[in-house]
Amino acid sequence: MAKTTDAFALNEWLVIGRLEDVTHDKPRITRLLGQDIRAERTADGTIGVWETDPSGHKGRALPVQERYGHVFVTLGETPRDLLEMPEFEEEGRRLVTIGYVRVKTSPLRVVENFLDLGHFPYVHTNYLGAEPQTEVANYKAEIREDVDEVWATDCSFFQQKAAKSATDGQQSEYEYRVTSPFITVLYKTCPIKPGAWDLVGLFVQPLDEDLCEAHSFVLPFDEENTDVELRHFQQTIFLQDRPILENQLPALLPLTPGMEMPARADATSMTYRRWLKKKNITFGVQKDAADNSNRAA
């Protein structure tokens, strides 16, 4: 597809990879919102990103930010600020970047799945949940107008193996924060440090409306496990989600009421959809009811 005309999506800071994925030896050649791009490590050690034409020639240079272990770029002229995560400055935390999983679906479906508590016992069996403890207790979901973010608080779920560092089941407390249609962070009870939250972040790179790469990181208090162990745990979780995400029909996220029937447990998803609708985002959204084809793309 060609570069999107969705003004909101164009003016977001979007992930295109980890810092270490762009080296002097190896550029990252990828796509963003339908636009082919190329990221290179320049002579001064910083990362440059350019739009490229179909034959791979560099065109317009794009604004770049190197933050949170990742590279962010924007295709727009007046981008909204990238989220702030003050926890990155906290003593004792460790950043482990996970890499990405390519998923053939709308980037919005991937974010919505990340916000979902009800699927834990069925998709992440014996990791993030298991029958018969399937109940999703009431929690609070809201759009915080002052910061223009979606938040879900007071979430809790009984988990068999909530994190790599967990040895027993625990009642995990969760908070979800959505700062962009493509970026969300989960704050979760730390299994080894009472009162502290571990962070799990999801940066979704929208390649096309129905194709994305889900980049993620963890920022826990954890001195026991190696980076590789933490990475394997998160990758296991993401790979359990992928077959689900690639079998939802339609692939694009429906925002028309009645096309999908939520329950109370879906309050975060409903709030996220309401927020997307308010922003008039069209990228990755099912276009109209007549389009409701019962076929995968």
Added chain:
Amino acid sequence: MEQTSWIVAGLSAGLFEGSVMPVKTPGKDLAVWRQRSGQANAVEDRCPHRGMRFSMGFVRGDQLACRYHGWEFDGTGVCKNIPAHPNLQPPKTICAKTFACQEVNGFILVHVGDDSAAMPAEYSELESENLVPVRSVYLDASIETVRHWLMQTAFPPFAVGQDGPDTLVTYIYDNPGENLVRISAQTGAAKEELIFALQSLDDDRTGVHVQVSGMGSEEEMPAVQQHVSRWLADLRFRLESNDQNELNNLKISA
């Protein structure tokens, strides 16, 4: 492309108790599943909650559960259980779109049209006493092509005529409905029959669901099924090879 209001979705013997299978039709994707108590059902292949394919789900007792959140639906498509809210009676508004599903003489038939067409009579007219299911095969050819070649195949895989060239066999080709082909072989008083139910998946793909009758005793059936299966594999090779010589070999010689 053909879209009839009733389609054949498979062989009854191919759908086990407690299992669910995806069924393609030119217009829509279905999930066909069998309750533990035996009843077969057809539902749109999409959970009304978050659009997940039901065909990747699982059967619990007499209910079909979605793989994503475990929501359970009965044979009429009504949601009976939302695990996230165990104490909640699911609202009646939450239901999956279902299609009439009937099993007739070993075939699973599904009414996919919006019309009120009655089930095609040719399926109930099959002699039911001694039908034996063989298998389903899926061919990269249109339903018209498959029907065409079945109706003029020169060497249908009957048991008679295998003993030598001197047996006098009369073949009868019948196409009693647009998706049913019956080929019988009459040898004196004995009659063998091959029954092919055709399922259009899309313009270029066709499912063929095969049963036989009168082709031997119960002990002989495994050999008969193998023989017919081998013939079907050969038919598939020839149809998919696009080789006119190969296709001509299927024809009845003039």
